[in-house]
Amino acid sequence: xxxxxxxxxxxxxxxxxxxxDLSIRRGExxxxxxxxxTGKSTLLRCFxxxxxxxxxxxxxxxxxxxxxxxxxxxILALRRATAFVFQSYALFANKTALQNIAEGLIVVKKVxxxxxxxxxxxxxxxxxxxxxxxxxxxALSGGQQQRVGIxxxxxxxxxxxxxxxxxxxxxxxxxxxxxxxxxSLAESHQTMLVVTHEMSxxxxxxxxxxxxxxxxxxxxGPPGRLFSDPSDERxxxxxxxxxxxxxx
Amino acid sequence: MFDVGYMIxxxxxxxxxxxxxxxxxxxxxxxxxxxxxxxxxVRVLAVPGLDLVVRLFISFFRGxxxxxxxxxxxxxxxxxIGFLLAINGITAAILGLTLHFAAYMAESIRAAIVGVDRxxxxxxxxxxxxxGQMMRRIVLPQAARVAAPTLMNYFIDMIKSTSLAFTLGxxxxxxxxxKEAAGSFRYLEAFxxxxxxxxxxxEALSVVQRRLETALGRAYRR
Ligand SMILES: Nc1ncnc2c1ncn2[C@@H]1O[C@H](COP(=O)(O)OP(=O)(O)OP(=O)(O)O)[C@@H](O)[C@H]1O
Ligand SMILES: [Mg+2]
Numbered sequence: 001x002x003x004x005x006x007x008x009x010x011x012x013x014x015x016x017x018x019x020x021d022l023s024i025r026r027g028e029x030x031x032x033x034x035x036x037x038t039g040k041s042t043l044l045r046c047f048x049x050x051x052x053x054x055x056x057x058x059x060x061x062x063x064x065x066x067x068x069x070x071x072x073x074x075i076l077a078l079r080r081a082t083a084f085v086f087q088s089y090a091l092f093a094n095k096t097a098l099q100n101i102a103e104g105l106i107v108v109k110k111v112x113x114x115x116x117x118x119x120x121x122x123x124x125x126x127x128x129x130x131x132x133x134x135x136x137x138x139a140l141s142g143g144q145q146q147r148v149g150i151x152x153x154x155x156x157x158x159x160x161x162x163x164x165x166x167x168x169x170x171x172x173x174x175x176x177x178x179x180x181x182x183x184s185l186a187e188s189h190q191t192m193l194v195v196t197h198e199m200s201x202x203x204x205x206x207x208x209x210x211x212x213x214x215x216x217x218x219x220x221g222p223p224g225r226l227f228s229d230p231s232d233e234r235x236x237x238x239x240x241x242x243x244x245x246x247x248x
Numbered sequence: 249m250f251d252v253g254y255m256i257x258x259x260x261x262x263x264x265x266x267x268x269x270x271x272x273x274x275x276x277x278x279x280x281x282x283x284x285x286x287x288x289x290v291r292v293l294a295v296p297g298l299d300l301v302v303r304l305f306i307s308f309f310r311g312x313x314x315x316x317x318x319x320x321x322x323x324x325x326x327x328x329i330g331f332l333l334a335i336n337g338i339t340a341a342i343l344g345l346t347l348h349f350a351a352y353m354a355e356s357i358r359a360a361i362v363g364v365d366r367x368x369x370x371x372x373x374x375x376x377x378x379x380g381q382m383m384r385r386i387v388l389p390q391a392a393r394v395a396a397p398t399l400m401n402y403f404i405d406m407i408k409s410t411s412l413a414f415t416l417g418x419x420x421x422x423x424x425x426x427k428e429a430a431g432s433f434r435y436l437e438a439f440x441x442x443x444x445x446x447x448x449x450x451e452a453l454s455v456v457q458r459r460l461e462t463a464l465g466r467a468y469r470r
Binding site: 092124 | 365368374378381411424
């Protein structure tokens with residue numbers, strides 16, 4: 001069971017999340033779309049308490065955290081039940097590609113080092129970077145860094161992987177290879193919550209698309225229905241703009 | 249008038265005191281590093297209460313001359329704190345150098361920690377690390393790389409500053425030179441000899457410093 005209930009987040013007197021409810025089934029791929037500044041990143045960051053919500057409940061797997069009573073231990077458990085893929089990759093700059101993936105296994109999951117490195121190597125192969133194991137992030141292209149970033153998240157075998165615009169910082173030439181890795185991850189029934197502007201990814205891969213505006217979920221549904229027959233005027237306006245921008 | 253023979257003959261004598269100088273410097277540096285890290289972490293985490301004490305500590309030890317601090321520990325404090333009566337010159341020198349340099353190094357280390365990109369700590373937390381694991385595995389190693397050249401500079405400064413220990417009656421490199429010169433009245437030769445020794449040691453360390461920087465920069469180069 002993965003859900004947020006009544007999630008509220010304020011920055012100063014600005015309410016960025018205004019009571020968000022969302023539940024995600026095991027293995028479901030949910031894509032979040034919406035205008036800039038709407039609270040999409042904040043929603044994802046509240047899911048693992050990188051941002052502490054002001055009110056609401058977050059449930060992931062066996063972990064339930066209520067913002068009013070959240071303890072350090074609960075927050076840690078929540079973070080261990082989730083993984084995060086950052087727009088800016090955020091690979092550990094002092095670790096190689098292989099170490100980036102193995103780090104969570106060694107430090108957090110206490111997997112013996114040898115085994116952790118073996119598993120990390122297998123994941124590197126899966127994201128197509130078997131030959132760059134010993135490269136530091138600075139020596140990798142954006143697309144390669146993001147594939148390592150996804151590998152780092154995969155290694156944790158989290159109940160939920162959160163993706164915050166994983167392709168938005170990439171040069172166009174590297175976007176597809178990252179989307180392909182995400183697609184293959186989706187095919188393995190990994191539960192994913194993805195903020196993206198890649199409408200083709202949403203259409204082909206998502207089980208459900210959620211449209212957010214003004215800190216709230218305005219409308220949600222299967223991509224086929226939401227894209228062809230949005231019921232809310234704001235959704236229609238947003239889709240018109242973005243589909244025009246992406247040439248259909 | 250300048251007696252080259254005397255100067256050259258004095259060198260091996262003085263070099264016999266170099267180990268003590270280096271021991272005082274390395275001991276002080278080791279203690280100062282540990283203390284500076286603790287002070288820096290208190291500052292970075294803004295630990296309530298402690299933070300104020302640490303700031304006062306840093307302000308005092310940066311704001312007063314090292315020589316004054318050494319005299320305070322060696323001559324001043326024993327008058328009011330009994331156990332310090334047993335303190336010898338070497339211990340007082342190490343104590344003074346440690347506190348003085350820890351104050352400076354804490355600020356460099358703090359700046360280096362704060363300079364590590366926020367995305368690095370967020371990534372560490374997102375994989376489920378505790379704050380302690382995040383510091384040890386991700387933030388401090390990256391901060392160390394940034395702080396290392398500065399800390400090496402402090403070590404070089406520390407080696408030169410050990411010469412002040414002679415004012416506490418310690419016969420280290422400078423103290424020994426002082427005694428030799430007083431005996432022979434050949435001040436120019438003696439102090440030139442000791443200057444050369446300090447110089448060579450510092451230059452050797454500069455080579456080590458450059459190697460260290462290259463090694464630490466490895467992760468960030470293409
Ligand atoms: N740490 C913060 N402090 C203050 N305001 C913040 C902070 N983080 C986000 N905000 C504000 O909250 C609002 C929502 O931000 P958020 O990043 O969640 O939007 P978003 O939907 O992800 O937008 P984008 O599509 O541009 O990434 C924005 O107005 C932003 O300026
Ligand atoms: Mg965002």
